[in-house]
Every structure is written in structure tokens, then in C-alpha cells.
Amino acid sequence: MRAPHNDDIDALAHLANNAKIATMVSRMPHPYTVADARAFVGRAAHGGIGKAVYAITKADDGRLLGCCGIEQDPRDPERAEIGYWLGEPFWNQGYATEAAQVLVDIAFRSGPIETIDARCRVVNVASRRVIHKCGFQFQGTGMVSVLAMGGPVPVEWYRLDRRTWMSLRSWGGSR
Numbered sequence: 001m002r003a004p005h006n007d008d009i010d011a012l013a014h015l016a017n018n019a020k021i022a023t024m025v026s027r028m029p030h031p032y033t034v035a036d037a038r039a040f041v042g043r044a045a046h047g048g049i050g051k052a053v054y055a056i057t058k059a060d061d062g063r064l065l066g067c068c069g070i071e072q073d074p075r076d077p078e079r080a081e082i083g084y085w086l087g088e089p090f091w092n093q094g095y096a097t098e099a100a101q102v103l104v105d106i107a108f109r110s111g112p113i114e115t116i117d118a119r120c121r122v123v124n125v126a127s128r129r130v131i132h133k134c135g136f137q138f139q140g141t142g143m144v145s146v147l148a149m150g151g152p153v154p155v156e157w158y159r160l161d162r163r164t165w166m167s168l169r170s171w172g173g174s175r
Helices: 006-016 034-045 095-109 125-133 162-171
Strands: 052-057 064-073 076-086 115-121 137-146 151-161
Touching: 006 034, 006 064, 052 095, 064 095, 076 095, 095 115, 095 125, 095 162, 115 125, 115 137, 151 162
Parallel strands: 076 115
Antiparallel strands: 052 064, 064 076, 115 151, 137 151
């Protein structure tokens, strides 16, 4: 994982321009254009998206696979939320789980964060599986606005606290 940069713009636009992805991510427009990718990279470079945004890349060749991020709650610095998406060619290969585990580790090791939230659409079985593998516990359901859907959709809300993360790390259950 690394910061997204200008060399990612074409790959980002190509991978993100997929309704199967956009309808699962709250803030992604569809269609997703090169201009959208350029704006995203610019906002990420200037800290305009949240606490941290990362490009998920293939270790051996640096190829862009998707993006992920951590957003600290501005009202409560001890809380954060993670999010992630992968281009469809890279689904079901463990990349999202690996990225989410790294995000969780970064969040708990880098500051005052005590709890991390993750949300997924109720129809997104793959994302739910990633969240479970990372040790998050179900908290409830709700509605979240999805830009590509033009309104709210049902989601499941999960939470992981620092104490549980530390236990899972010591047991080898979360990375």
C-alpha cells in the first residue's frame, strides 16, 4: 500500500468505472471518469479525504488493485472507520482482507484510536467476509447514502475495539 499518485489515474479510472463497485461504495460516482480519478488523487495528496488514503498495489509489480482508507471521526478522535474497494479482476484473491488488516494495524498503532467501524451493504457478502476475518463484531443495521445509487441503502455496521484487536493479534487470529 502507498499513497495514490498521478501515475495511477488511468488505472484508477478504468478499475473504478464499474457499477458493481460503485454501488457498494458510499462516495464513488458512476460512471467514474479520468477527471474523477484526477480529482481523487489530488484530494488524497492534500489530505482532503480523511485521515489516510492508500492505493492497494501488487507487491511484485506495483500494479494498482484498488484503494482503501481510514477516516478518523472529527468529533471523537478515538473512533475511526475503514473502507476499501478492489477492481473486479482482483476479487476473491485475499487482497481486500490483507489491505483491511493493514489499515486496522495502522489505525491502532498510530494514535489514540480505540474503536474502528466498518460498514458494508447487506448484499455484499465478500465485504462482510473481509470484515469478519479482521475480527470486527456485528453492531447493527442502518442506512447509508450511496452516491451511485442516488440515495440510502441498507448496511450492516461492525466494530473492532483495541482490546479485541490486541487479543486477536496475540492469538494469531487477525493477521
